[in-house]
Amino acid sequence: MSVLRDIGARDAAIQLRGVGKTFGSNTVLKGVDLDIERSERVCVIGPSGSGKSTLLRCMVFLETYDEGEIYVEGRLLGYSISDGTRKKDSEVQTANVRRNVGMVFQQFNLWPHMTALGNVIAALRIVKGMTRAEAEKIGREALETVGLAHKADAYPDRLSGGQQQRVAIARALAMNPSILLFDEPTSALDPELVGEVLEVMRQLASQGMTMVVVTHEMGFAAEVADRVIFMDGGSIVEAGPPQRLFSKPESPRLAQFLDTWK
Numbered sequence: 001m002s003v004l005r006d007i008g009a010r011d012a013a014i015q016l017r018g019v020g021k022t023f024g025s026n027t028v029l030k031g032v033d034l035d036i037e038r039s040e041r042v043c044v045i046g047p048s049g050s051g052k053s054t055l056l057r058c059m060v061f062l063e064t065y066d067e068g069e070i071y072v073e074g075r076l077l078g079y080s081i082s083d084g085t086r087k088k089d090s091e092v093q094t095a096n097v098r099r100n101v102g103m104v105f106q107q108f109n110l111w112p113h114m115t116a117l118g119n120v121i122a123a124l125r126i127v128k129g130m131t132r133a134e135a136e137k138i139g140r141e142a143l144e145t146v147g148l149a150h151k152a153d154a155y156p157d158r159l160s161g162g163q164q165q166r167v168a169i170a171r172a173l174a175m176n177p178s179i180l181l182f183d184e185p186t187s188a189l190d191p192e193l194v195g196e197v198l199e200v201m202r203q204l205a206s207q208g209m210t211m212v213v214v215t216h217e218m219g220f221a222a223e224v225a226d227r228v229i230f231m232d233g234g235s236i237v238e239a240g241p242p243q244r245l246f247s248k249p250e251s252p253r254l255a256q257f258l259d260t261w262k
């Protein structure tokens, strides 16, 4: 019912209300509440297995959630509610709700048989039905934004890991998202290639992109995030501005986690 589909606040980018997720007997998200405002930059930190990737994947419905609600720009994601029960939306309906959300993964997942430009424009052609000329114009602009206009015709195996990840960011940008989610975008990179990817992300942040970034780059989080969220055991244990969180952690678990990253 449309009334129930749209009870989220329209000025919020993403809202999570009591979101729960279980794999078999493993409860991975335990009633997560979270509001992400437009243009807000949120970094998510926490130990391996704490549910960070699952949280992000639920926000684009790459993973279903079992409990609670997720609203993307005010619209319920993945489900419709009628007579108090919820049923899964069709893929088309779900795609429509998450249209403005892009995602960048740790593994860049570029097609090896396509050039950088080919990778960036594939979804524009297939999902948005653009002509080659229209798609290439937007694709070249996106490559320009990540500093790779000169690599448009290069195949992924001729690009460094950092360049491949920047192509993956360009691919997400080409879809013109208002929200970008990043899941450990620099964790698969050699240390000397991390900086160029973070630089592109810094630039996007300065342009007002709404960003949720799972990362172990504490320096980046300290510099760019409006808010840092610490997850442990499927819950948000602590959240706040990076200056406060990093210098005066309230929970022993966060203090201990930060110690391991010093």
Ligand code: ADP
Pocket (backbone or CB within 6 Å): 023, 026, 028, 046, 047, 048, 049, 050, 051, 052, 053, 054, 055
């Ligand atoms: P993080 O990103 O913080 O390392 P994840 O969200 O990847 O954590 O994983 C949280 C928990 O969920 C882990 O115990 C993991 O084994 C489990 N998990 C994640 N994805 C799946 C899946 N597709 N099937 C079963 N268990 C999963």
Ligand code: MG
Pocket (backbone or CB within 6 Å): 052, 053, 054, 184
């Ligand atoms: Mg993860």
